[in-house]
Amino acid sequence: MRGEPQPSPYRPDTPIERIADWIADPVAAADFPQTILRFRNDRWDKAVGLDEMSETEWIGHFGRFQALPENLPQPLALRYHGHQFRNYNPDIGDGRGFLFAQMRDGADRLLDLGTKGSGQTPYSRFGDGRLTLKGAVREILATEMLEALGVNTSKTFSVIETGEQLDRNDEPSPTRSAVMVRLSHGHIRIGSFQRLAALGETENLAALVGYALAQYPGPPPPEDAPERDLPPVRLLHLVVERMADLAASYVSAGFVHGVLNTDNMNVSGESFDYGPWRWLPSWQPGFTAAYFDHSGLYAFGRQAEAIHWNCAQLAIALRPICEAPPLVAALERFPDLFTANVARRFAWRLGCTRASTEQAEALVGPAEEALSQSEMQPDALFFAARTGTLPAGKATDAFAELVADCPWPDNGHAYWSDSEPQSMLIEEVEAIWAAIDRDDDWSPLNAKVAALRRMGEAHGPAPIPAGHPA
Numbered sequence: 001m002r003g004e005p006q007p008s009p010y011r012p013d014t015p016i017e018r019i020a021d022w023i024a025d026p027v028a029a030a031d032f033p034q035t036i037l038r039f040r041n042d043r044w045d046k047a048v049g050l051d052e053m054s055e056t057e058w059i060g061h062f063g064r065f066q067a068l069p070e071n072l073p074q075p076l077a078l079r080y081h082g083h084q085f086r087n088y089n090p091d092i093g094d095g096r097g098f099l100f101a102q103m104r105d106g107a108d109r110l111l112d113l114g115t116k117g118s119g120q121t122p123y124s125r126f127g128d129g130r131l132t133l134k135g136a137v138r139e140i141l142a143t144e145m146l147e148a149l150g151v152n153t154s155k156t157f158s159v160i161e162t163g164e165q166l167d168r169n170d171e172p173s174p175t176r177s178a179v180m181v182r183l184s185h186g187h188i189r190i191g192s193f194q195r196l197a198a199l200g201e202t203e204n205l206a207a208l209v210g211y212a213l214a215q216y217p218g219p220p221p222p223e224d225a226p227e228r229d230l231p232p233v234r235l236l237h238l239v240v241e242r243m244a245d246l247a248a249s250y251v252s253a254g255f256v257h258g259v260l261n262t263d264n265m266n267v268s269g270e271s272f273d274y275g276p277w278r279w280l281p282s283w284q285p286g287f288t289a290a291y292f293d294h295s296g297l298y299a300f301g302r303q304a305e306a307i308h309w310n311c312a313q314l315a316i317a318l319r320p321i322c323e324a325p326p327l328v329a330a331l332e333r334f335p336d337l338f339t340a341n342v343a344r345r346f347a348w349r350l351g352c353t354r355a356s357t358e359q360a361e362a363l364v365g366p367a368e369e370a371l372s373q374s375e376m377q378p379d380a381l382f383f384a385a386r387t388g389t390l391p392a393g394k395a396t397d398a399f400a401e402l403v404a405d406c407p408w409p410d411n412g413h414a415y416w417s418d419s420e421p422q423s424m425l426i427e428e429v430e431a432i433w434a435a436i437d438r439d440d441d442w443s444p445l446n447a448k449v450a451a452l453r454r455m456g457e458a459h460g461p462a463p464i465p466a467g468h469p470a
Contacts, residue, residue, distance in 0.1 A: 022196075034162055040158055072100065079192070112186055148459065150459065152246060159180050176437070187266065193267075213235055256288065270465075280300060346364050353408075370393075428448075
């Protein structure tokens with residue numbers, strides 16, 4: 001069964017303060033006309049010791065942003081640059097969010113509480129710094145679905161409706177507003193390094209490498225990796241391992257992030273910042289999530305390429321403090337790591353958690369052929385394969401035989417007796433939002449979150465993310 005987040009006492013720790021002078025700006029949250037609690041993550045609040053808060057206390061901290069005890073005295077808007085659809089932009093940073101608090105969990109892992117929609121900052125440019133309530137609801141759904149499917153993702157921690165009316169080009173307006181808080185393992189992005197490199201701040205660049213290695217530790221590079229003890233080399237190896245696994249997890253989940261810019265890539269390897277995301281209606285490599293992605297740069301089948309390209313931008317940013325050859329050697333590991341992690345994650349979705357490497361790898365080609373030939377929605381095909389209910393067909397028959405030979409599949413959870421699997425197609429997302437928007441009915445959202453968590457339980461403990469301590 002999938003393990004619940006382990007309870008931990010509240011343990012504030014703010015290492016970001018040691019580098020805040022050159023990576024962040026103190027800011028204040030907007031003063032919202034209302035603060036109505038709409039979502040509280042009752043799985044993850046206990047993991048950081050905040051589960052005993054009353055609703056009034058919760059709103060005070062995550063709607064009014066009163067500082068948590070012994071934590072950051074003032075929110076910090078982080079500075080970064082980034083490639084946005086491969087166009088370099090030096091005029092970005094936390095424009096509608098900030099880092100609010102840092103703490104340790106029971107495994108001594110650093111976790112951040114960051115916001116979205118908390119008001120304007122020095123990096124808002126012409127934006128209002130706000131978030132639509134629909135955007136917050138969509139992020140709840142994305143993070144809950146991804147977590148259930150084993151993806152290393154940020155967690156939607158809190159959503160509070162703020163009583164403002166917003167005008168947006170891509171939503172019927174005026175529309176309702178919200179402020180959201182994410183729980184994640186860090187907010188240091190590839191774009192954070194790009195900014196320091198662009199400004200020639202080499203001492204700070206080296207210091208940020210040290211921060212990332214200390215706060216997001218992982219295994220050492222391979223024994224034969226050149227210059228494997230150099231801090232920039234160690235970091236790039238970790239990021240490549242994490243990003244290759246992240247790309248693989250998107251494949252196995254049938255997920256399209258939509259905006260894989262370098263400012264949306266955390267060096268912790270954790271997926272976050274869900275805007276125009278989609279789940280595949282069928283196995284379509286060219287399927288895109290963002291209506292403005294006219295060239296298909298971030299299409300489903302190109303996400304690994306995009307993430308690998310982003311890793312290369314980190315390598316370029318590290319060049320002022322490291323020679324190129326050992327960085328290139330780290331980048332060259334990406335394709336093989338991606339392939340291995342796709343196999344590992346496909347096997348997990350099929351319940352073949354005890355499959356050998358060879359058995360897992362043998363599943364991938366037939367699985368993709370069955371997905372392509374059957375034109376089934378990916379969640380439906382994985383569910384049917386695991387429950388022995390695949391429709392007849394040349395490709396599906398061959399795949400079914402392989403799955404039947406898979407060692408020790410665990411189908412003991414009642415979920416596997418359901419008539420159909422959970423999914424997250426856009427029509428269902430719109431129906432959940434319509435109930436909220438039209439009738440202020442939150443029951444479909446709450447029911448969906450409960451159903452997704454049940455699906456997560458059925459799948460069992462998620463694969464350990466690559467590039468992190470076992």
